[in-house]
Amino acid sequence: MSNTATPAAPLLDYVTSCALPTPWAQFTLHAFVEHSTGKEHLAMALGDIDSGEPVLARVHSECLTGDVLFSQRCDCGAQLEGALKRIAAEGRGVLLYLRQEGRGIGLVNKIRAYRLQEAGADTVEANLQLGFHADARNYELCLPMLEQFGIRQVKLMTNNPRKIDALTRLGIEVTERVPLLVNRNAFNTGYLDTKQAKLGHMMSPQAALVPEDGEL
Numbered sequence: 001m002s003n004t005a006t007p008a009a010p011l012l013d014y015v016t017s018c019a020l021p022t023p024w025a026q027f028t029l030h031a032f033v034e035h036s037t038g039k040e041h042l043a044m045a046l047g048d049i050d051s052g053e054p055v056l057a058r059v060h061s062e063c064l065t066g067d068v069l070f071s072q073r074c075d076c077g078a079q080l081e082g083a084l085k086r087i088a089a090e091g092r093g094v095l096l097y098l099r100q101e102g103r104g105i106g107l108v109n110k111i112r113a114y115r116l117q118e119a120g121a122d123t124v125e126a127n128l129q130l131g132f133h134a135d136a137r138n139y140e141l142c143l144p145m146l147e148q149f150g151i152r153q154v155k156l157m158t159n160n161p162r163k164i165d166a167l168t169r170l171g172i173e174v175t176e177r178v179p180l181l182v183n184r185n186a187f188n189t190g191y192l193d194t195k196q197a198k199l200g201h202m203m204s205p206q207a208a209l210v211p212e213d214g215e216l
């Protein structure tokens, strides 16, 4: 018998890419398909990202309500837009769009969680009442996605220490954390407070002090 270790089965396939013009820059949109679930994950890339220099990066978890439907219950849509604007301003970077809606519990369960929040639960309590972990996400796909572009070092746009830990454990070096703070509003202030108090998000009180127009 050979002593050679069997290489780990790939987690996802790289499929194809196209140009994606946005209001801020023309990105290249790359499509991946995850083997175990068939989910389609995306990367939006800009500029020379395989030069070996740390790359400005965002790992964004799907939030249909916030990213697409303009929900003010969370900060996801504003963070998505802010991250793309920053990458465009730098002329170089990548945004991984992971299809782990509702912190991994799915859209319908997130709506169930919102309903529990309307009855008084916070975002963590609602997940627990539904029988889920507070945060059911897993970031292992980030490694093959970043490897596709030759990226080993990132300047990560996040307030979430779990993302930094997860990437570090995967062997991606986070050379810098770039805060991604958005305007508070009457609907998201409790959500932001809970992220800070219970999920360890790094949001100083100055988080509220961003310009009126929400520029990041």
Ligand SMILES: Nc1nc2c(ncn2[C@@H]2O[C@H](COP(=O)(O)OP(=O)(O)OP(=O)(O)O)[C@@H](O)[C@H]2O)c(=O)[nH]1
Pocket: 059, 060, 061, 062, 063, 064, 074, 075, 076, 079, 100, 101, 102, 103, 104, 105, 110, 113, 114, 123, 127, 157, 158, 159, 160, 163, 180, 195, 201
């Ligand atoms: N279960 C659940 N998921 C939510 C809720 N609000 C937003 N989400 C999901 O949470 C994910 C975004 O996570 P956040 O914790 O806001 O932000 P993050 O991406 O972990 O951290 P940052 O990098 O700092 O933005 C998305 O998948 C959203 O769909 C909620 O009340 N309940």
Ligand SMILES: [Zn+2]
Pocket: 063, 065, 066, 067, 074, 075, 076, 077
């Ligand atoms: Zn959201």
